[in-house]
Amino acid sequence: MRLFYDSVCLNVISIFAVLIIGIVTYCKWAYKYWERLGVPYLDPSIPFGNIKEFILLKLSVAEVSAKHYIAAKAKQYKHVGIFGFIRPEYMPIDLELIKCILTKDFNYFTDRGYHYNEENEPLSGNLFLLGGNKWKKTRTKLTPTFTSGKMKMMFNIVVECSQKLKQVIETEHKQGPINIKKFLEQFTTDVIGSCAFGLNCNTFDESESDFCKYAKRLFLPTTFEKIKGFCTVYIKSIHKFFNMKIIPTDVSEFFLKTVRNTVEYRQANNVTRNDFMQNLIDFMKTESSLTIEEVAAQAFVFFVAGFETFSSVMMYCLLEVALNQEIQDKLREEVNRYEQITYDSLNGLVYMRQVVDEVLRKYPPIAFLNRACTKDYQVPNTKLVLKKDTPILISILGIHHDPEYFPEPEKFDPERFSLENKERLTQFSYMPFGEGPRLCIGLRFAFLQMKIALAMLLKNYKFSINNKTQLPLKMNPKSFVMSPMGSIWLDVKKI
Numbered sequence: 343m344r345l346f347y348d349s350v351c352l353n354v355i356s357i358f359a360v361l362i363i364g365i366v367t368y369c370k371w372a373y374k375y376w377e378r379l380g381v382p383y384l385d386p387s388i389p390f391g392n393i394k395e396f397i398l399l400k401l402s403v404a405e406v407s408a409k410h411y412i413a414a415k416a417k418q419y420k421h422v423g424i425f426g427f428i429r430p431e432y433m434p435i436d437l438e439l440i441k442c443i444l445t446k447d448f449n450y451f452t453d454r455g456y457h458y459n460e461e462n463e464p465l466s467g468n469l470f471l472l473g474g475n476k477w478k479k480t481r482t483k484l485t486p487t488f489t490s491g492k493m494k495m496m497f498n499i500v501v502e503c504s505q506k507l508k509q510v511i512e513t514e515h516k517q518g519p520i521n522i523k524k525f526l527e528q529f530t531t532d533v534i535g536s537c538a539f540g541l542n543c544n545t546f547d548e549s550e551s552d553f554c555k556y557a558k559r560l561f562l563p564t565t566f567e568k569i570k571g572f573c574t575v576y577i578k579s580i581h582k583f584f585n586m587k588i589i590p591t592d593v594s595e596f597f598l599k600t601v602r603n604t605v606e607y608r609q610a611n612n613v614t615r616n617d618f619m620q621n622l623i624d625f626m627k628t629e630s631s632l633t634i635e636e637v638a639a640q641a642f643v644f645f646v647a648g649f650e651t652f653s654s655v656m657m658y659c660l661l662e663v664a665l666n667q668e669i670q671d672k673l674r675e676e677v678n679r680y681e682q683i684t685y686d687s688l689n690g691l692v693y694m695r696q697v698v699d700e701v702l703r704k705y706p707p708i709a710f711l712n713r714a715c716t717k718d719y720q721v722p723n724t725k726l727v728l729k730k731d732t733p734i735l736i737s738i739l740g741i742h743h744d745p746e747y748f749p750e751p752e753k754f755d756p757e758r759f760s761l762e763n764k765e766r767l768t769q770f771s772y773m774p775f776g777e778g779p780r781l782c783i784g785l786r787f788a789f790l791q792m793k794i795a796l797a798m799l800l801k802n803y804k805f806s807i808n809n810k811t812q813l814p815l816k817m818n819p820k821s822f823v824m825s826p827m828g829s830i831w832l833d834v835k836k837i
């Protein structure tokens with residue numbers, strides 16, 4: 343019996359050892375990928391490649407890619423090869439090269455390389471995930487939804503929501519310091535729920551409305567959902583084999599049902615409203631029509647793309663003005679030049695634009711851009727040919743903190759974006775909304791929202807930092823957008 347037991351143990355250990363040796367040998371071979379192509383690369387570690395700190399939750403994915411950018415730049419590389427586990431990824435460092443990928447040779451890089459499957463998962467057929475011709479057609483259809491004329495139509499909805507934000511700050515600030523992010527998230531849910539889904543979410547009154555519940559659920563995935571998300575990016579074969587969905591089924595069903603109800607209600611009752619949903623519904627009637635699932639997918643992505651980005655930019659804005667009182671005073675002076683905030687007065691808020699631009703430089707919420715090579719690509723002025731499907735990673739955070747383009751990058755200085763200085767910025771050194779044909783479609787709407795909310799808050803309140811805020815900020819390694827670990831607590835005084 344003892345002999346049998348020993349032999350089983352020996353066999354198990356041998357199989358295990360062979361497996362380990364096999365994995366190590368394969369990794370070592372895979373890690374020669376960039377060397378074989380003559381591309382400089384950063385030393386990977388088995389089995390993580392170059393993303394160990396991200397996998398072990400020491401740094402956020404944004405910080406890890408910025409670290410790669412800095413390391414490559416220090417060695418004066420124009421481009422660098424990295425590995426996400428064993429997946430080779432290409433990171434351009436030189437801005438001319440970045441320009442080629444994002445604009446000049448865009449037809450080689452039309453896709454982000456993320457998974458989507460509209461039949462299996464209708465909401466994945468959204469503008470952010472789509473690639474190739476489908477993306478192009480959808481982008482052409484949606485572009486008119488974001489013209490300045492359409493923004494003007496949505497102005498009143500955003501003002502209404504900002505009044506509710508003011509009311510809640512009015513009550514809450516009397517109780518002590520406020521955790522500003524929570525209220526900004528509620529505000530964003532109200533705005534996008536209203537503009538993209540045509541709903542009065544009443545987030546401030548009813549914190550557990552269904553809309554809020556599913557929105558929160560989407561941004562707080564379970565461990566299993568995180569693993570699935572991870573497979574989508576790094577181990578596509580597993581993702582495809584198990585036909586995994588990227589959006590949780592209950593969330594998907596809720597958003598689809600909500601859109602269906604809204605469309606049916608408006609059509610049955612002949613109701614129209616000045617919002618994104620109306621534009622999408624109008625498309626359903628045209629020749630180049632959208633199906634109800636396509637409408638839902640776009641409304642869904644407007645919500646997802648706008649939620650974390652907007653609330654984090656606003657939070658960093660208020661943090662920086664709380665830390666820099668003279669900037670806050672100057673901003674307030676500008677806002678107070680207008681008795682009332684109107685759509686036209688927003689254009690006059692020039693200094694506010696500088697402040698927001700600097701916030702977006704220092705804390706770009708989407709800190710890296712993804713592209714995938716859709717056909718073999720000869721990298722200009724080199725012998726390198728990038729193979730079809732090679733993932734491309736551009737570190738916005740790294741570029742925005744590069745002292746060559748922004749001296750003293752950690753300093754918060756809105757003067758970098760004065761009219762005069764803005765003209766001197768190196769092309770492609772500032773890309774908080776991305777660049778090229780896949781540039782953020784919601785840019786105008788984001789500025790509309792930010793200017794209205796900031797103007798309303800600064801007109802009525804003075805913000806200073808409360809010592810419950812842990813400074814310097816440490817980024818949350820679990821978050822895909824630039825989000826701090828702890829909360830930002832502000833003392834608020836009525837003016």
Ligand code: HEM
Nearest residue numbers: 470644647648651708774775776777780781782783784788
């Ligand atoms: C401050 C707020 C925002 C920031 C910083 C931001 C940033 C970005 C960035 C960096 C991209 C990728 C661009 C690229 O790959 O070149 C993007 C794409 C996108 N954004 Fe935004 N965004 C913001 C707000 C919004 C809002 C409010 C909406 C919708 C109402 C929106 C909708 C989208 C969509 C649909 C895409 C995909 C565009 C495409 O692939 O054609 N974003 N955004």
